[in-house]
Amino acid sequence: MSEQPKFKWIGTRPIRPDGVDKVTGRAQFGADRLPAGCLQGRVLRSPHAHARIVRIDTSRALTLDGVKAVITGADLPDLSDEAGGEGPTDFYDLSRNVLARDKALYHGHAVAAVAATTATLAEQALGLIEVEYEALPHVLDVLEAMDPGAPVLHDTLRTKGVEPKPEQPSNVASRFSLERGDLDAGFAAADVVVEGEFRTETVHQGYIEPHAAVAEVGEDDRATIWVCTQGPFMVRNYTARVLDLPLGSIKVIPSEIGGGFGGKTTVYVAPLALALARKAGRPVRAVMTREEVFRATGPAPGSVLRVKIGATRDGKLTAGHAWLAYEAGAFPGSPVNAGCMTILAPYAFENFLIEGYDVVVNKPKTAAYRAPGAPMAAYAAESLMDELAEKLAIDPIELRLANAAREGVHSTYGPRFRTIGLEETLEQARSHPHWKAPLGKNEGRGIAVGFWFNGGMNSSAAVHLNEDGTATVVAGTPDIGGSRASLALMCAEELDLDPDRIRPIIADTETIGYNDSTGGSRVTFATGMAVIEATREVVGQLKERAAKIFDVEPDQVEWREGAAHPANGATGTHEPLTLEALAQQAGRTGGPISAESTLTARGVGPGFAAHIVDVVVDPETGKVDVTRYTTIQDAGKAVHPSYVEGQMQGGAVQGIGWALNEEYVYDERGELQNAGFLDYRMPVALDVPMIDTVIVEVPNPRHPHGVRGVGEVPIVPPLPAIANAIHSATGLRLRHAPMSPPRVLAALEEASG
Amino acid sequence: MSGRKLHVSFSVNGEPTELLCEPQQTLLDVLRDELRLTGTKEGCATGDCGACSVTLDGTLVCSCLVLAPEVDGSEVGTVEGMAVHSEPGNPKLHPLQRKFLEHAALQCGICTPGFLVAAGSLLEHNSDPSEAEVRYWLSGNLCRCTGYDKIVRAVLDTAAELREAT
Numbered sequence: 001m002s003e004q005p006k007f008k009w010i011g012t013r014p015i016r017p018d019g020v021d022k023v024t025g026r027a028q029f030g031a032d033r034l035p036a037g038c039l040q041g042r043v044l045r046s047p048h049a050h051a052r053i054v055r056i057d058t059s060r061a062l063t064l065d066g067v068k069a070v071i072t073g074a075d076l077p078d079l080s081d082e083a084g085g086e087g088p089t090d091f092y093d094l095s096r097n098v099l100a101r102d103k104a105l106y107h108g109h110a111v112a113a114v115a116a117t118t119a120t121l122a123e124q125a126l127g128l129i130e131v132e133y134e135a136l137p138h139v140l141d142v143l144e145a146m147d148p149g150a151p152v153l154h155d156t157l158r159t160k161g162v163e164p165k166p167e168q169p170s171n172v173a174s175r176f177s178l179e180r181g182d183l184d185a186g187f188a189a190a191d192v193v194v195e196g197e198f199r200t201e202t203v204h205q206g207y208i209e210p211h212a213a214v215a216e217v218g219e220d221d222r223a224t225i226w227v228c229t230q231g232p233f234m235v236r237n238y239t240a241r242v243l244d245l246p247l248g249s250i251k252v253i254p255s256e257i258g259g260g261f262g263g264k265t266t267v268y269v270a271p272l273a274l275a276l277a278r279k280a281g282r283p284v285r286a287v288m289t290r291e292e293v294f295r296a297t298g299p300a301p302g303s304v305l306r307v308k309i310g311a312t313r314d315g316k317l318t319a320g321h322a323w324l325a326y327e328a329g330a331f332p333g334s335p336v337n338a339g340c341m342t343i344l345a346p347y348a349f350e351n352f353l354i355e356g357y358d359v360v361v362n363k364p365k366t367a368a369y370r371a372p373g374a375p376m377a378a379y380a381a382e383s384l385m386d387e388l389a390e391k392l393a394i395d396p397i398e399l400r401l402a403n404a405a406r407e408g409v410h411s412t413y414g415p416r417f418r419t420i421g422l423e424e425t426l427e428q429a430r431s432h433p434h435w436k437a438p439l440g441k442n443e444g445r446g447i448a449v450g451f452w453f454n455g456g457m458n459s460s461a462a463v464h465l466n467e468d469g470t471a472t473v474v475a476g477t478p479d480i481g482g483s484r485a486s487l488a489l490m491c492a493e494e495l496d497l498d499p500d501r502i503r504p505i506i507a508d509t510e511t512i513g514y515n516d517s518t519g520g521s522r523v524t525f526a527t528g529m530a531v532i533e534a535t536r537e538v539v540g541q542l543k544e545r546a547a548k549i550f551d552v553e554p555d556q557v558e559w560r561e562g563a564a565h566p567a568n569g570a571t572g573t574h575e576p577l578t579l580e581a582l583a584q585q586a587g588r589t590g591g592p593i594s595a596e597s598t599l600t601a602r603g604v605g606p607g608f609a610a611h612i613v614d615v616v617v618d619p620e621t622g623k624v625d626v627t628r629y630t631t632i633q634d635a636g637k638a639v640h641p642s643y644v645e646g647q648m649q650g651g652a653v654q655g656i657g658w659a660l661n662e663e664y665v666y667d668e669r670g671e672l673q674n675a676g677f678l679d680y681r682m683p684v685a686l687d688v689p690m691i692d693t694v695i696v697e698v699p700n701p702r703h704p705h706g707v708r709g710v711g712e713v714p715i716v717p718p719l720p721a722i723a724n725a726i727h728s729a730t731g732l733r734l735r736h737a738p739m740s741p742p743r744v745l746a747a748l749e750e751a752s753g
Numbered sequence: 754m755s756g757r758k759l760h761v762s763f764s765v766n767g768e769p770t771e772l773l774c775e776p777q778q779t780l781l782d783v784l785r786d787e788l789r790l791t792g793t794k795e796g797c798a799t800g801d802c803g804a805c806s807v808t809l810d811g812t813l814v815c816s817c818l819v820l821a822p823e824v825d826g827s828e829v830g831t832v833e834g835m836a837v838h839s840e841p842g843n844p845k846l847h848p849l850q851r852k853f854l855e856h857a858a859l860q861c862g863i864c865t866p867g868f869l870v871a872a873g874s875l876l877e878h879n880s881d882p883s884e885a886e887v888r889y890w891l892s893g894n895l896c897r898c899t900g901y902d903k904i905v906r907a908v909l910d911t912a913a914e915l916r917e918a919t
Contacts, residue, residue, distance in 0.1 A: 015854045022862030023850040025792015025832040029863055032791035119782075120775060206897045208796040208804055209863040258794070258863025259897050290797040481860035481898060642857035646899055650860060653900030677801035677895060685888040685901040 009492040010705055013642045014499045016485040018256075027256045030212030030228030031287045038214065039068055039115040041269070041276050041286030042122040044129050045296060046104030046111050049362040049670025050138035050151065053102055053131060056112060061128040066117040069280035070129065073101040073111075076275065077244040083156065089266075091241045093331040097365050098242055098271050104133065105153055105330035106362050107671045108295025110268075115276040115284045138362040138670040142304055142327045145171040145361045153330060153360045173332030173358040178340055178412060186319025186351025190310025194387045198380040200719070200737045201663035202302040202327065205369045206654070206682050209258020210288040211297060215273035217281070223250045223274055228257045230264040230478055231517025236509050242271040243278075250274075253508040254478045261654070262368025263298050265517050294675035298367020299664060301327040301334045305380040307343070315394045317403045320344045320412075324356040324377065329365035334358045335373030341413035342716070343377035345451045346422060346608065347403040349412055362670050368519060370651060371452045371712035375658060375719050379737060382448035382720030387733065396447055396724070397430045397610075405451075405608075413453075421634030421698030422449065422608040428694050429610040434630040443616045443627060444729025450609045450716025454709035455520025456601035460513030461530035463491060463538050464594040469580030471495065471538075473504040473531055474596075476515035477523045481650075481711065482643035486524040487531050489639050490705060494535035496562040497579060513598045521709030524639055525700075526601035532704050537595035542582050545589040550574045603702025607709060609633035611652060611717035615725040622745030624660055624726060630692040631717075636700040636708030647710045649691035655718025657683045663738050763824045765790065766834025774821040781805045781816040784831060792832040792866045796895065803894030806867040806874075807831050813874040815893075832866035835873065849873055849911045856907035860898035868894050872908045880916055884909060 021027040058070040076099055083092040100109045112129050116122035137151040144150055150171055158166050161175040187193060213227040213235075223245070229235050232252040240247040257264060269286040277284040288297070306323040322343050326334035336356035344352055389396040404422045411417055429435060429447060439445060462474040473491050477483065484504040492499040515527070543557040546564030550557065550572070558567035563576040586593050614628040631648045638644040661681050665673045674680045699706025723734050732747045762771035765788065772787050781798070784790045784807070793816055796802035800815040807816045808830035816829075835847040849869050852858070859865045868891065875882060875890040882890070887908045888901070896904060 013857070016857070018862075019854040019859070020846070020850075022859055022865055023832075023846065023853050023869060024836050025790070025866045027862055028791065029794065031795065032785075034786060034789070118775070120777065206895075207861070207863075208802055208895055208897055209794070209861070210796070256863075257861060258796075259861045261897070287795075290799065290802075482857070640857075642903070643860070646857055646860050646903060649900035649902045650898045651900075654897065676799055677797050678799065682895060682897065683901075684892040684895065685905060686885075686892040688901060690884075690905070691900050691902045 007493055009489050009499055010639050016482050017488055017504055018484050029209055029258050030255045033214045033226045035216060035283040038283040038285050039280055040119040040122045041113060041115045041273050041284045042126055043110045044112040044126045046109040048104055048133055048135050049107045050136040051104045051133040053104060054134050055132040057130040061125040064125050066121040067125045068282060069115045069276045071113050071275050073099045095242045097331055106364050113272045113276055115280050140361050140666055140670055142302060142325045142359050145359050171360045173328060173360055175357055176337045176340055177355040179353045181351030183319055183351050183353050187310045189318045191313040192391050193310045194384045195308035196735055198305045198735045200303045200376040202299045203658050203662045204294055204299045205261040205263035207259025207261060207263055210290060210293045211268050212287040213270040213273040214285045215277040216283040217277045225270050225274060226253045226255055227270050228255045230260045230519050232509050233514055234517045235267055235270050238267045239271045239274055243275055251508060251510050254506055257478050257480050260480055261370045262372060262519060265368050265519050268297055291675040295672050296364050299364060300369035301366045303376040307380040307384055309384050311388055315392050315399050315402050317347055317349055319351040320349050322354045325359055327361045328358050329363045331365045332358055332360060334366050339373035339377040342374040342451050343381050344412040346405055346449050348405060348409045352412055370715040374716045378450050378716045379719035383723050386724040397426055400449060401426050419701050420606050421696050424698050425608050425610050425632050425634050425696050428632045428696055429612060432630055434612050442729055443614055444725045445614050446721045446724025446728055447612050448717040448720035450713050452607050452712040454604045454607050455522030456526050456604045457516040457522055458600050459515050459527040459530040460598040461527055461534050462596035463534040465538060465583050467583055469583040470501045473502060474507050474512050475527050476507050476512040477518045477527045478506055480518050483523045486639040490528045490531050491535045494532055521711040525707045525709045528707055529601050530597045530599050533597035534595045538593055541593045545582050546577045548589055605636050605700025605708035607634055607713040609713040609717055611721040613721045613725050615729060617726055617729045622741040622748060624744060626656055626688055628689055632694040633713055634696040634698050635710045637697055637706035638695045644695055644710050645693040648693045648714045651714025652691050652718055653683050653688050655715045659719045659722040659737055659739055661738050661740055759822045761822050761825045763827045763829055765829045776822060778821045779817050780819040780821050780824055783821040790831055790833050794863055794866060803871060804864050804867040806870040808874060813871055832869055848914060852907040852911040856903045858903040858907040864896045868904055876912055882912055
């Protein structure tokens with residue numbers, strides 16, 4: 001393990017640069033913009049889970065005074081030649097998710113949209129649109145949807161990844177597999193085998209800000225979209241594709257974003273707002289209601305997993321077999337592949353077979369949700385690891401340590417691990433006072449680990465030096481949880497300048513080079529890398545300017561303590577030149593000083609976390625209360641520790657909600673019954689204790705500041721950690737999440753006969 | 754349904770204001786779209802998330818559940834009224850706003866105005882709340898980013914600081 005580099009600014013906790021705007025209400029979010037003459041956009045949604053759209057008549061709506069535009073699927077380009085695309089985004093499907101064509105595929109599927117002078121009129125107009133539906137049988141459950149007799153959502157869908165290629169359509173969009181070694185031999189070598197079937201229900205990201213977009217079009221047909229999104233460049237590309245417009249004719253300005261967790265990595269209302277604005281010749285603001293957010297934006301999939309793990313008597317894992325089926329929602333594209341890649345990843349396995357099925361059902365198309373696909377996979381695998389430890393009478397931390405992935409281990413998903421911190425994380429868990437603290441009545445303790453790859457991808461960033469020696473950092477990755485602070489700190493470290501003198505901004509699509517979306521825990525890692533590169537380029541320019549003034553060679557100038565110093569045998573006596581002095585003279589020494597760096601970030605550092613949780617199970621009601629929670633996570637390097645802790649705490653509490661309460665509830669007609677915060681109950685402050693954090697720092701040697709990325713791992717361990725704690729409290733293995741009072745009570749009653 | 758607009762006069766953050774609104778428009782609607790005080794946020798419009806928290810004659814309410822015509826003659830307090838702008842170059846954040854920043858008690862920031870208004874209301878009622886009392890009072894406000902830990906700490910720390918100052 002390499003020595004931790006010495007930092008001056010990295011690891012400090014300055015006030016975030018956008019903080020004052022966000023505590024005073026000045027920060028502008030998606031719905032906060034309202035240009036003069038702006039129309040209100042509203043969307044008509046399918047009342048059916050699955051129906052053929054026979055006819056849509058918008059004429060009555062258009063007669064209503066104040067209604068300026070109505071659009072239906074017929075107004076959007078067909079994109080038939082894009083059908084079945086192999087790329088990460090299928091624009092044929094995306095277009096049909098944005099606005100249904102011949103079929104509505106879920107309760108809430110957009111069918112038409114209206115722009116009117118007031119919200120009241122727009123709402124009224126929706127009621128005047130006549131849609132004739134022919135209801136079709138629907139299917140909601142992943143296993144039922146895989147059944148050969150199930151209602152088929154897409155007549156053209158043929159399962160990918162199986163030989164021979166099926167001739168009949170089905171709801172199974174693809175099969176993915178990972179395999180190594182000899183599975184039979186592996187299980188034959190096992191002294192103990194544990195196995196089980198696990199289920200999780202559909203859950204939502206639950207960001208507090210509903211999707212919102214404001215579209216304006218000029219007389220030259222150039223468009224501007226103001227939108228809350230994790231990816232302004234994604235919105236530009238997706239909107240251009242869905243509306244068949246030149247990408248360069250659209251400018252996207254990212255507003256502040258009120259949470260996303262992966263759910264704002266695609267488009268819903270932005271293309272509709274723009275299509276309406278183009279039709280009406282007026283700006284259009286389209287804001288979803290909370291009900292629409294639940295009914296029609298990406299939840300995380302429900303899943304079924306069948307997993308089997310074998311080990312020798314002394315606790316060495318010999319084989320793993322995992323079968324995963326994830327609900328994609330109405331169009332293919334669940335994160336089942338990531339589920340497959342993560343499910344056994346924390347451990348060294350020589351023999352395994354992992355197969356995953358992506359299955360369409362009549363629910364909204366799933367979207368990314370924090371470590372997409374991994375929490376349900378961990379639920380199964382880490383519950384079984386706990387059971388294995390129990391059967392082998394080995395401490396669960398020791399069992400994990402004995403098999404833990406470490407440098408050189410060939411991961412189950414492909415590459416060999418380089419420097420990773422799973423062992424360090426588990427060792428911190430073992431020595432944490434929580435692990436040995438006494439438990440009360442009906443109280444139990446569980447532990448589980450989680451893994452996430454972390455992301456790299458494309459980022460651009462610029463650093464401008466201002467005339468007074470302050471600096472501006474320009475990034476194109478929306479700040480969803482404090483990344484302005486981490487980017488400013490990284491720039492500060494390289495310039496050796498107080499971060500308070502650095503203003504980071506999030507730019508629009510015309511102000512900075514291309515950026516992939518904020519997601520995959522990649523911003524501090526990848527955009528940070530671009531900021532560091534750009535800052536180093538600026539430092540290079542500063543040294544050149546100083547060399548001119550000193551009348552020495554550039555390599556005879558050293559940058560430290562925010563100033564250029566003569567070095568390497570530079571002759572003569574020169575006072576150091578401060579950043580401020582060099583900035584003031586820039587116009588006379590070669591012009592303004594700035595640099596932009598663009599990169600495809602390589603060298604991601606995988607992240608691991610271990611969570612310890614105590615729960616009390618009420619034997620009368622089955623209610624599970626979390627009484628103590630500790631998260632331990634390898635951050636690589638915590639650039640701004642407060643916001644690293646915040647990711648750890650927030651992810652843990654989202655995981656607690658997923659584990660204990662949250663689920664989509666459908667009726668027999670396939671209608672979502674709990675599309676609101678009252679009935680889709682996310683944790684409130686009273687539901688959770690303080691979330692203790694331990695940041696482990698095993699630097700990522702392939703990042704200049706050692707960064708790994710921290711946003712996603714924290715949601716991976718909570719489901720199994722809580723399941724294991726419930727087992728510790730009750731002796732029961734809960735294998736269906738959420739482990740809500742009715743399910744826990746039923747299990748308690750079944751156990752007591 | 755839209756019909757004749759109603760005239761409503763009330764005060765916002767101590768400033769008298771009047772406007773015309775549709776009978777079914779909520780206080781939240783008119784704060785945001787008529788007065789352009791967009792610090793008050795809409796997260797659900799059903800009173801479940803608290804992002805639209807304001808005070809109405811000193812009582813904490815969800816502004817999405819109050820019809821605008823109802824506030825005629827009332828005093829409304831929003832997040833925009835928390836910081837005191839006393840002199841140029843020296844606007845003073847409310848102690849809660851400062852503590853939220855020091856404790857990193859916000860990530861995305863959309864729920865923050867609601868939490869600040871709600872927490873301000875708590876401290877008006879109870880200058881020495883326990884952790885449980887803070888959690889109970891703030892249970893009408895949803896935050897999906899922070900897991901509440903740093904929010905609760907920020908409120909407790911503010912209360913302690915204010916007690917020390919008095």
